[in-house]
Amino acid sequence: MDILQIVGLGLVVCVLAIILRQQKPPMATLLTMTAGVIIFFIMMPQITGVFNILRDLAGQANISMVYMGTILKIAGIAYIADFGSQICRDAGENALASKIEFAAKIIVLVMAVPIIVAVLQSLIKLVP
């Protein structure tokens, strides 16, 4: 069971990080980061499976793969930004975490521009 391994890894890393944070705080941050990356890689095959199902569903609904690709990229950006900002917050760098989130928001908005334009064009065409 993956969930048992992940929870076990999380608890062990949590205890180690608490102990390390007293002695060497940078090492505790590094340990947390490593555990996060490991959990992410364990989950990678499952994420791929879910994305394939979403792609099939989108194909059935005749949704353009351009839109679908954009949405999946945006979800990925949100996850990566969340991951980075959480690490920064754990390390006590709240300002840096805010900057990461700001950058992610801008990137998401830029990627959403084609969809926004498509919606606007549709609405303009609907108006007689």
Next chain:
Amino acid sequence: MTGLEIIKTLVQVLVIIIVLAVFLEMLLPSSQMHAYVKMVMGLLVIVVVLEAGANLVRQDFKFALPALNQNAQGPSLENIMAEGQKLGDKQKERAAAEYRQGLEKQVLALARLQNNLNVTGVQVKISDHAGNQDYGRLTGIILEISPEPARDSSTTVQRVKPVEVTLEANSTPDKTPEAALTNSEQARRLAQTVANFYNIPVDQVRVVEK
């Protein structure tokens, strides 16, 4: 497609879109980013519903999406055109070389049908200037013949020359002016044949002895 079938398809598509949207929402991280991603997803659902509904009114709502190429650092159009031109020239050169080789083999095969002469090689000249109107046209053929008679590959033992017994000691029966004349006449005939076959003037076909 009847009206009922169109509505049925539309309902199916809408159900799939709603399931997809709920599924995608579950995937999203529970952070500040949630609202932004949800907004984009909402826009996507609007676009898809409009596209699906457009079939009802038989209108095409599929638009050309604007490309976000502000950060793209690809090669410039001039570079692409120059590379394409270079590639095209190279292909033309290769095609001309293969055409020349093919022609040389053809001419050699044709010339060897004339059993009297031992044709050892052929050089073909074609107009290979790419911009020229006559690009690829045959401009000259050089046939190389050998004075030695052609060796028959089926016989391994060299044929014995006929022995002539003459009374005069200084006579040379092999190299008579008549033989040379015959040879020249055969060469002229060969050149004429090749020129006729390829529809070029006979003065563009030269027969040289090697």
